[in-house]
Structures are given as structure tokens and as C-alpha cells.
Amino acid sequence: MLDVTILSTEQLLFKGQAEHVAFPGELGVFEVWSFHRPLVSRLVPGLVVVDDRPLAIRGGVVSVGHNVVTALVNPDPHPSS
Numbered sequence: 688m689l690d691v692t693i694l695s696t697e698q699l700l701f702k703g704q705a706e707h708v709a710f711p712g713e714l715g716v717f718e719v720w721s722f723h724r725p726l727v728s729r730l731v732p733g734l735v736v737v738d739d740r741p742l743a744i745r746g747g748v749v750s751v752g753h754n755v756v757t758a759l760v761n762p763d764p765h766p767s768s
Contacts, residue, residue, distance in 0.1 A: 691708055695762050712731065719756055744760040
């Protein structure tokens with residue numbers, strides 16, 4: 688399991704455990720699972736999906752290491768349908 692924290696500069700958006708998380712990276716969508724290699728990545732507009740829970744963002748950064756995922760994002764208050 689992953690310990691996931693997703694926050695903006697104004698609020699905590701998600702904190703909990705998840706099996707996997709998908710992020711919109713500069714080179715495309717990538718997924719993080721348990722025992723993923725450490726990484727830091729810039730995020731582009733799109734969806735962060737924690738297990739099956741989507742969150743629309745306008746961008747941000749994510750850090751992954753030792754089954755801990757921390758993302759600082761700019762949430763999209765008006766996601767397109």
C-alpha cells in the first residue's frame with residue numbers, strides 16, 4: 688500500500704492509503720504502485736486518480752519514495768466534462 692498525501696496551497700485534498708495512483712506527467716500519464724522507484728515529477732493539467740477517485744488538476748509536482756507519495760497540486764475548480 689501507498690501512503691498518499693495530495694494537497695494544494697490552501698487545503699488538504701486527500702490523505703490516506705491507496706493501492707495505486709495515476710498522474711498526468713509531462714511525457715504522459717504514469718502510475719505509481721507499491722515499491723515504485725523514487726522520483727520527482729512535474730504534473731500537467733489532467734486527472735490524478737487515487738485508486739478510482741479522480742481529481743482534476745491544473746498542474747503541480749509529485750514526489751515518490753519508500754511507498755510515500757506526496758503531491759502539491761493546483762486543483763481545477765471547473766474541470767471539463
